[in-house]
Amino acid sequence: MKLPESLANTLLMQSQTAFYDPHEAVHWPDDLGGPSWYMSPEMLSLHGTSWWKETTEQEHMQLSFWEFVNFLSMNIHGEKLLIEGIATRLYAPSLPAVSHYLHVLIDEENKHSMWFGTFCSRYAGTVFPPRSLSLPRNDWKEGEEDLQFFARILLFEELVDTMNVALARDERLHPLAREINRLHHRDESRHIAFGQTLVAALWQEHSLSWQPDTVRKVAGDLHLFAATLLQDLVNPAVYRKMGIPQTARLARAVLDGQPRTSCIQLEQRMRRALVRAGIPDGDPNGTE
Amino acid sequence: MERSEVEKEILSWISSHSSRHDGGHLSASTPVLLERWVTSLQIAELLLFLEDTYDLELTVDTLKPENFQTAATIADLVLRVRDASHG
Numbered sequence: 358m359k360l361p362e363s364l365a366n367t368l369l370m371q372s373q374t375a376f377y378d379p380h381e382a383v384h385w386p387d388d389l390g391g392p393s394w395y396m397s398p399e400m401l402s403l404h405g406t407s408w409w410k411e412t413t414e415q416e417h418m419q420l421s422f423w424e425f426v427n428f429l430s431m432n433i434h435g436e437k438l439l440i441e442g443i444a445t446r447l448y449a450p451s452l453p454a455v456s457h458y459l460h461v462l463i464d465e466e467n468k469h470s471m472w473f474g475t476f477c478s479r480y481a482g483t484v485f486p487p488r489s490l491s492l493p494r495n496d497w498k499e500g501e502e503d504l505q506f507f508a509r510i511l512l513f514e515e516l517v518d519t520m521n522v523a524l525a526r527d528e529r530l531h532p533l534a535r536e537i538n539r540l541h542h543r544d545e546s547r548h549i550a551f552g553q554t555l556v557a558a559l560w561q562e563h564s565l566s567w568q569p570d571t572v573r574k575v576a577g578d579l580h581l582f583a584a585t586l587l588q589d590l591v592n593p594a595v596y597r598k599m600g601i602p603q604t605a606r607l608a609r610a611v612l613d614g615q616p617r618t619s620c621i622q623l624e625q626r627m628r629r630a631l632v633r634a635g636i637p638d639g640d641p642n643g644t645e
Numbered sequence: 646m647e648r649s650e651v652e653k654e655i656l657s658w659i660s661s662h663s664s665r666h667d668g669g670h671l672s673a674s675t676p677v678l679l680e681r682w683v684t685s686l687q688i689a690e691l692l693l694f695l696e697d698t699y700d701l702e703l704t705v706d707t708l709k710p711e712n713f714q715t716a717a718t719i720a721d722l723v724l725r726v727r728d729a730s731h732g
Contacts, residue, residue: 490710589689
């Protein structure tokens with residue numbers, strides 16, 4: 358397999374140049390001040406709904422705060438899985454050329470999680486728990502486990518980075534929210550470049566030896582995973598914090614309703630990342 | 646709320662959301678995770694269905710594979726959490 362060793366070395370040098378102390382990178386005020394936006398209003402799950410029309414701008418800002426906490430919580434749980442999965446693959450025989458860069462990935466993702474956790478703990482007093490179950494599998498096809506792991510990381514990073522860029526640019530947002538998104542994007546662009554190349558290499562290496570049925574199912578799983586990432590942006594725990602009744606019913610209605618423009622754009626970004634890696638649009642009823 | 650009714654509704658949800666189309670038999674004791682009637686990617690949607698249908702909140706301590714092994718264990722979880730929250 359042609360592993361992206363030269364790319365890993367280039368990114369490694371860039372990471373060394375951009376190295377920073379996470380404790381110094383962000384200034385944490387004692388409190389956040391008055392009402393403010395933390396997510397762009399158009400990105401909020403209830404934007405345009407009857408709830409939105411019946412409530413005040415101050416309540417919309419409050420929703421943006423809790424949805425930002427949910428976004429950061431998603432990041433924390435995603436990066437925990439990433440760090441765990443990368444750590445188990447350090448110096449793996451299947452990935453011999455990129456281990457040094459994997460060390461850097463772990464370091465940078467850990468720094469991000471420190472920021473996310475600090476914001477959630479300091480200003481919200483909570484990190485929302487994940488709404489997922491990790492189920493072990495023992496029926497992987499050859500190369501599938503690494504491919505599924507790195508492709509899911511790529512999808513996760515595409516999603517959060519697209520949001521990071523939009524949120525960092527939005528001048529309506531609280532400066533701290535913009536800064537966290539800006540700093541996260543600075544590292545994520547390197548991680549995505551690495552992930553994109555590695556996933557393409559893994560797909561090229563392994564998919565040729567799989568039966569067409571396996572190829573369809575793996576591709577389907579990955580497209581389904583992208584859809585579940587979008588679902589995670591809608592969390593009943595957010596609505597509970599807002600004092601909204603029947604939170605699960607509302608979340609289901611949001612997910613069953615017309616997709617918001619921001620979600621369509623996020624899905625397109627993730628889909629493009631898979632297609633760029635050579636992974637076809639698959640059976641939406643994946644196996645995993 | 647009858648246990649048999651809860652099991653029936655859960656089985657109906659699993660049957661309509663499963664990607665398995667091989668004609669396998671699904672009952673209250675079918676190991677739905679092991680046999681992939683329900684996958685990890687469907688858990689979040691199942692949680693919303695349970696919370697909405699039975700008016701309950703499933704906290705992180707309930708999210709263990711053993712609670713989701715079969716429609717029967719899921720029904721047990723629903724009834725346990727509902728009893729605890731409704732006194």
